[in-house]
Amino acid sequence: MTPLLEARGLTKHFTVGGGLLGRGGGVVRAVDDVTFSIEPGRTLGVVGESGCGKTTTAKLVLRLEKPTAGQILFANQDVAGLEGDGLRAYRKSVQAVFQDPFASLNPRMRVDSIIAEPLVTHERLDAPAVAARVSKLLDVVGLPARSRDLFPHEFSGGQRQRIAIARALALSPRLVVLDEPVSALDVSIRAQILNLLRDLQRELGLAYLFIAHDLAAVAHMSHVIAVMYLGRIVEIGEALRVATAPQHPYTQALFAAALPAHPDERRDETVLMGEVPSPLNPPAGCRFNPRCPKVMPVCSQEEPKLKLAEGRQVACHLF
């Protein structure tokens, strides 16, 4: 299948600090030479800890940030070169749902204006057509028809996230970026929203870029999982393989650190020492080497490239 979205050598550096003329500052390598693709109707899950570059990746895909190097191709078109109508078409095709539905919905707008706003800005529809689309969207995300006249504060967290999803679907996108879509929700509500997202994917053929720190949720939702550490993809491959038989020492530690689903479930208790180093000056060689339980002399000298191992790509000198 031809990919819907392809990132090639995607890189984003931020300059920080520094005085006048930018001297003495540092460069944060938030995303460094990242390559992945998302096929139509499929989900790419991105996992990693704070500072690994997963949200920056989402922003690059949404074209909220410009890459320092590398490119993003959407339906074989370079996204960086888009302007005017081309850019408008891209913005319609790629939508987002964010973590906090308390922050992402305007408290002074009624639900129908919130959901209709993308339609009003992007499409020339008359009022009855807009109203019909809003009703349809409310129905699709499982909200009662009377919600349209209410304000966001009249809804619970889970219902607000449904409103945000309805708004993202208003323009019939082909790719939806989901940045921690259930982390802010109550436990009993998370399964409802994950089920809704999966149903919508099946019915509408949506592709998802699903970013979360909840590993079990990512494993459940994704077809492909990419594990990021300090701006780099350290392992990427078929979701079930990566989740059940991780190969990179970091992926292994990350999944070992995930909490058990049952008290009798005993995982191998490799607790990683230390913390994620600052992305301002990542360690030389493999960025994971100071914390790696299987570190070798070569790891601090040479940065490993992604290569095929056990049916997925791993960036580690062990392979």
Added chain:
Amino acid sequence: MSALLEVSGLCTQYVSARGTRVTRAVDDVSFTLEAGRTLGIVGESGSGKTTLALTLMRLLPPAARIAGGSVRFGGEELLTKPDGEMRAIRGKRLAMILQDPMASLNPLFTVGDQIAETLRAHEATPRRAAWTRARELLAAVNIAAPARRVGEYPHQLSGGMRQRVVGAIAISCGPQLLIADEPTTSLDVTIQAQYLKLLGDIQRARGLAMIFITHNLGIVARMCDQVAVMYAGRLVETGPVRSIFNEPAHPYTRALIESIPKFGDAAERLTAIEGQPPDPAALPPGCAFHPRCPYVIDRCRAEAPPESHLSPQHRTRCWVAAPAAVGAARG
């Protein structure tokens, strides 16, 4: 063996400014905890789990009042203790770790000052000795280079290290019971694993009892001996951790366990709990879970179910799961 902590019939209410509206945040809660054991209190936001913890510590805000019940800690009643005596217990025999370490540490004082303060207040340790002890405590919570860190301010530490400092303050006076309210929610996965391991090690080394307040059943599975599931201010099910995970009796507990995605489980759909958690200020009549319960019967809408025993340790509040109701339905 007598229990370290015995809570019975505890009720805490929030009263609105004019005294016209009463919210029952904690309603008729009873449980016991033995020395050296760990209890997990699981619930969603608004279920009253944090209010329960604050009631045990007697740290409630002015709008709250304890409307009844008793809290016996080491054989002494805490609810009737004068404030001065309570202050001597809090931070010494009874310690607490909160969710956000940046909010529980004072940004204007060094880490060493804050650990030493507790020691000086409770044990009248001389200043120099308190600082030496602070360094030892930092080493005990696995902070590298404690001699340097002890003189640093909270903003110079990472989130994981700050939470370790809070842990060091909590164990500084050798408490018998440590209450941890969502201690790892703000931490990354690998840092969370480090912190949970640290708490487990400290507990084993010092034989302290812990109460984990969390919305995460994974933490309960990892850390706890006993579980109490809280919904709308009540404990709907309590029991040993294995009984709760293997034979959950209350429909809410069962649904919570089933709604968690599991690794390698490619099942198309998760078991979802329909509806929303109720507004604590406007609870439905009868059993508060009845509007969301798939097994609801008429009685659930009218009458709140009492606690019934499934085994000596395993209790639940449910008309349908109660052994008597099962018998009556068959008869």
